[in-house]
Amino acid sequence: MLHYLDHAATTPVPPAVAQAMLDVLTNQFGNPSAQYPLGQEAKALTDRCRAVIAEALGCHPKELYFTSCGTESDNWAIHAALWQGRHVGRHIITTAVEHSAILEPLRFLAQNGYEVTYLKPDTTGHIRVEQVAEALREDTVLVSMMLVNNETGCIFPVKETAQLLREKKSRALLHCDAVQGFLKVPCDPVGWGVDLMSLSGHKVGGPKGIGALYISEKFRNPRPLLPGGGQENGLRSGTEATAQIAGFAKAVELRCAHLQETIDHMQAMKDYCREKLLSIDTMVEVGKGQAPHILSLALPGYPSANIVSDLGAQGICLSAGSACHRGKQSHVVTALGLPKRTAAGVIRVSFGPETTREDIDALYEALRLHKEKRFPML
16 A cells, blocks of 8 residues: 655645646647637636636736746746846855755856855754845845745745845845745745745646746846747747646646645644654654644664665655655755764655545554664664
8 A cells, every 4th residue: 555655755646637637638739829729729728727826826827937847947037037137246145955956056156156155054944034134245136045945844934035135125036946835835925025936836736847937027028048939928938838737727726725724634644743753762853844744854873765765665655855865865954964873864754635644654653663673873
């Protein structure tokens, strides 16, 4: 039996989402740029889907642009912001625990004349807005801060950072990677005053291969990501991925129909899981993440890669931190400054609408047995 406890890596696709995609693939397969009825039906579908996601995000549909994934949205946001503020300066502020989709482009930029300040989290995994204030300079062109850390579940002060930039009359633009936060914690780019915000479909029950970027209407002539045929208002050319867009919108629609109930359920599963797993001798919680769907723990002395492999063979899916690190100790764990034995044993459990107590009970029993039959590393 499969016990899926890795919703922060990706989420199951509900049948209604798969059916929405199938309908587009088989019946509404027109090119939205085509002028005959089948094409115009596809364009109308894309417009409706954009409106559904924009409503959930609280923005105007024309401020939302479809991309292929969260990584593309992050990269576009960075380069669009730097182009927009090219006369402001070449200083960027981010956190040391951002997703690699942010850190890798910034590493490249740092090799090409930009200066990047990395804000380090405290031992609980949190970033304070005061750190942004201390790092802010006249030549700061961009602040990029995630909403929810994908490994600890810590919520970062995006709203407060936007307010700080206004109070300081800073010309820096604010980008937020909200891939792990959208439809899980409060997320209001317009109300907060965020300039750019990245989303991903497969984190909320949608298909892989579809994301979105919110670009504030106050942005003046955003730099196109892909010049070409003029799709996405001329900013991201290429024929629209209509089936993925339909799946993304249907997933958002399903989540929004029972949003508070889903959030409450994930929080209840997290609380139950924390109580169960912390009853295992020597198990410790890592960080103090408030997001309802992510719980980070460690079994000091027991390598997390071994835990993931052992439990995976039993049909229990969880991560050793982010799924993007492929078994290596993540930069997030490193930034927390944990003792070596603790850092080596970090695991991430993450929850969704489908998570049950039975899933968590199975995880508990498997971890308990793993600890009994395996010798810890020295």
